[in-house]
Amino acid sequence: MFKIKKKFDKPKPTILYNVIEDYSEFDAPGNVTVCAMTQQENLPGHAKVLSESYGVPLETMTKLLTEGGVYLYPQVGGILTRGLFACRIDPTGAVPKQTWTLDLMQFAEAEQLSRARGIPLDEVAAMVFHRTLPEELTAKLDRKNLGLDYRTLDRSVAKGGDIKYIDFRKDWSPHFKRLCIMPDGRLVETGGLEEFAQLHGITPAQAKTLVEQGGTLEVNGEILACQIVNGQPAVARFTAKNYMKAKELAATKGLHLMDALSEVGYNDPAMMRSLVRKERNGGR
Template identity: 80%
Template sequence: MFKIKKKAEKQKPAILYNIVEDYSEFEAPGNVTACAMTFKEDLAAHAKVLSESYEIPLEIVSRLLTEGGVYVYPQIGGILTRGLFACRIDPNGEVAKQTWILDLMQFAEAEQLTQARGIPLAEVAAMVFHRTLPEALQAKLDQKNLGIDYRTLDRAVAKGGDIKYIDFRKDWSPHFKRLCIMPDGQLLETGGVEEFAQLHGVTPAQAKTLVEQGGTLEVSGEILACQIVNGQPAVARFNAKNYLKAKELVRQKKIHILDALSEVAYNDPTMMRGLARKEFGSRA
């Protein structure tokens, strides 16, 4: 008898976060998404994702997630183009592990304070980062488990116990969702550039360029528009009718296509319902 080989099941991606709080609309550089986990850390998966996201060697990320500390990005052609990555671990285990990135301006401030006060860079990096965060998030970080009432959480999430780590992220990741307003007013969630590309029928390279640089992208007679607000992508898709209206506004008013699309969206009751839901959700 012939044995029928079963297809090898695709390994499901590790779940890195089960609590996500979005502060991406806050003023930069404090516009972060706080991504937390109540389950035991999968160190290998956690390190792999952060290594890929921040373009840091895997062994360095693994060490930092184990020991804590900072990684200063190397200069490229004698020029510093990025700041640093930090991982803070409470030696007493009372505060959840935290990771974040400092941009160039924040890194420069941290270096100045380090030299002026003689304080280790890791400590100064934490000071500089935390004081730029929204006041609401700063207040939550002073409380255990972000001050969350565990009775309001999904039972499976709460069952994990205390928060084990928090990644403060600004990238577009498969491990948490971002919203796109569709022509019919729907708010569709996508996690990561590949899923976003698949939803809209574009290539991953096109999607990556759009969400990193902003601008527009024509798709089957419709148009995708992305504005970078405080370093974060805000995306909407417009149908052919609204795209024509926007092009007419560009012709009449001599304005940029993104400004024209914004005007069209604000005058479209259907799209405005989606925008209102997005804004309400971000305040909840």
């Protein structure tokens, strides 16, 4: 007698974005990844992901994505450690919903302008944020649907119609990919810290520390190096042989290990080819 095995469909992950444009190589604080969606917003899923990403209570995030406004991060031990999260909704619907964060410096500027000019903080937050963005991006934001040519888009993206919302993000999210240069010259995409940790055989906690603080991490004789450029992590993994070369270089020339690894990487043909491809892909 044969047993019929039931198939249990795994719940499909929430697809938040189908248009991604990377501006992370631009000067901070305008170094953002533009994450947009042409399909109808999945409000519960969108709110859940942004709530977890930015440390905003879910109920508050849901309200922000519904009504617009700003969330001011509470002080920690009497000290303000983060700026604000903002969601802007055009009541006419002519402009897509937009979300972003302001760092402490931007937040201080926005507060000062708000008090000096008597303008609501949410309006000033938008002014402060948008004027720091790259010119190329601000020009696109002035055009409908970022100026995209829908004839060249994937059908699944184009059939969604106009862009419904744009999240300007700086984090390492499962909902868009970042590139890592591997020792054999491959460029491997990972989305989120969990996937990054699995790729390299490290713990999520180690991955979080590495991509947030930068530095190096030994992994089975090889080494992972992460350099924070304009607040964005750039990651490469080096073979044990190249790691040894870098340590020798650091010792003989008195270099910091990260500088020595960079020099070794630039002299490695496979890694250099990857670096060139990475630059062509927009530096993600």
